[in-house]
Amino acid sequence: MSIIRALNQAIGQLNDPAFRRVILLGFGLSLLVFLLLLGGLIALVPLIPESGIDWIDKAVIWLAGLGVPLIFALVTWLLFPAVMTSITSLFLDDVVDAVEALHYPDLAGWRASPLHEVIWLGLRLSLLIVLINLLALPLYLTLLFTGFGTLALYLAINGYLLGREYYEMVAVRHATPKNAGHLRKQNRDKAFLGGLMIALLFMIPVLNLMAPVIGIAMMVHLFHDKQENKPESRRVN
Numbered sequence: 001m002s003i004i005r006a007l008n009q010a011i012g013q014l015n016d017p018a019f020r021r022v023i024l025l026g027f028g029l030s031l032l033v034f035l036l037l038l039g040g041l042i043a044l045v046p047l048i049p050e051s052g053i054d055w056i057d058k059a060v061i062w063l064a065g066l067g068v069p070l071i072f073a074l075v076t077w078l079l080f081p082a083v084m085t086s087i088t089s090l091f092l093d094d095v096v097d098a099v100e101a102l103h104y105p106d107l108a109g110w111r112a113s114p115l116h117e118v119i120w121l122g123l124r125l126s127l128l129i130v131l132i133n134l135l136a137l138p139l140y141l142t143l144l145f146t147g148f149g150t151l152a153l154y155l156a157i158n159g160y161l162l163g164r165e166y167y168e169m170v171a172v173r174h175a176t177p178k179n180a181g182h183l184r185k186q187n188r189d190k191a192f193l194g195g196l197m198i199a200l201l202f203m204i205p206v207l208n209l210m211a212p213v214i215g216i217a218m219m220v221h222l223f224h225d226k227q228e229n230k231p232e233s234r235r236v237n
Contacts, residue, residue, distance in 0.1 A: 003197055006219075007197060009218075010099075018095055019217070021094070022092065022212075033083055037075065079133070085122065086125065090119065117177065121165060121168065121169055121172070124165065129158065129161055139153060154199070155200065158199040159193075161195065162195035167219055167223065168184050171183045174223075191222075198214075
């Protein structure tokens, strides 16, 4: 199955009640997180110590006023996938259930992911995205002058991370966590291409609000690709 076909099938199921519920929950809670972040940045501005020199203090306030929205925009751009995915991952099992019930009723996952496992997968992805993107920040800034290098690096890093974690979120319903990792490694190209598409979705206005749901639904289709005639693949202990 091609990435485009899997994406089209995922988008075609957006009217499913399970999809709508998870999208609304993920968007609402993520919006709250970023509003709190913006409020925190604004609250820090008055705490900047004064120098006692009028023009310097005015310049600092002006720079702070300019810097807050820039910092907020940069942090939002870099961390939105992590925050949205972390929050939405708590509810993504419902999306996987809906996709498998409609398209793969005979290949549905045999194990329900325990809550602690779901939380861990979401937190692991969020921490990896935050840490690696922060480490890559000097490179992002350096590559800004190339015109395309920052975008290419961003997609490569986040495509790998999102593909890895989203694939395992699906695989872990069909295998133990350890073997889910093995399944992902066996399909690393498929997982990376899926992750690359998810990273692109996060960059498109409006679609980025639905990216985690579309992404996990697409990954279900990619996971089950060529599995229909392999009943032994239904359970990996």
